[in-house]
Amino acid sequence: MLTQLVALFAAFLLAANAIFQVALAAGVRWGAAAYGGKVAQDDGSLPTRYRVMSLVSAAFMGLLFLVILSAGGVGGAGLLSAEFVTWACRGATVLFVLNTAGNLSSISKIERWVMGSTTACLAAAFALMGWVF
Template identity: 40%
Template sequence: MPSLLPLIAAVAAAALYAGIVAFQLALAAGVPWGRAAYGGQRDDLPASMRVSSGVAAVLWAGFALIVLRRVGLVGWAPLPDAWLPAAVWVAAALAGLSVVLNAITRSRIERAIWLPASVLLLAATLALALTAG
């Protein structure tokens, strides 16, 4: 019987990505949650940062599709299937970078919310990268 670990890891990662996407879309729409993002310097983000959040939402949604496609839970991802193993490693590397950035942010609320989320995302994407066949 195949291992359930890749499936669980992919679903966990996709759920975390969904939370990130929702947060970034809220920022892009102008919700004043800027203290929990971008170093926490302001509540309301300027237009350029709102655009950045919109782009980030699209990218994170793509990673959600990639991890789900890697284990066969969705029928499409924005990359060819042959690229998915490498893309999952890229996702893990970005999650690792996110851990570092969220650990060093000056914003206590950003650190409180996003450091645990990024650690969980790193664990899930690493588990998927290491176990998906």
């Protein structure tokens, strides 16, 4: 039960992050809350290459969404091999720890507090799934 709750919570955060990244890719003017708050254009949107990076990030969040649900035994639990899921969770833990460090050092308050908290929670969830559960 606890593993399913952790997986669902992390999946919700990943989905929200993916939606945020898709919105950035579509030109929504939230550029100050992403990529260190340093690359937003004058209108607040992202330059083209960062929009592409946001689309790649959204796709990656989709893969991690499947991984965390599989790790928690939710939904398509048999879709991915157990060994792949374990190693993917461990790799995602490292990724989100590094991402949290970057978010916390951002000049953007939104990125520092909102995204930093989000990635810290994701690091904890993936660590639990990859090493504890």
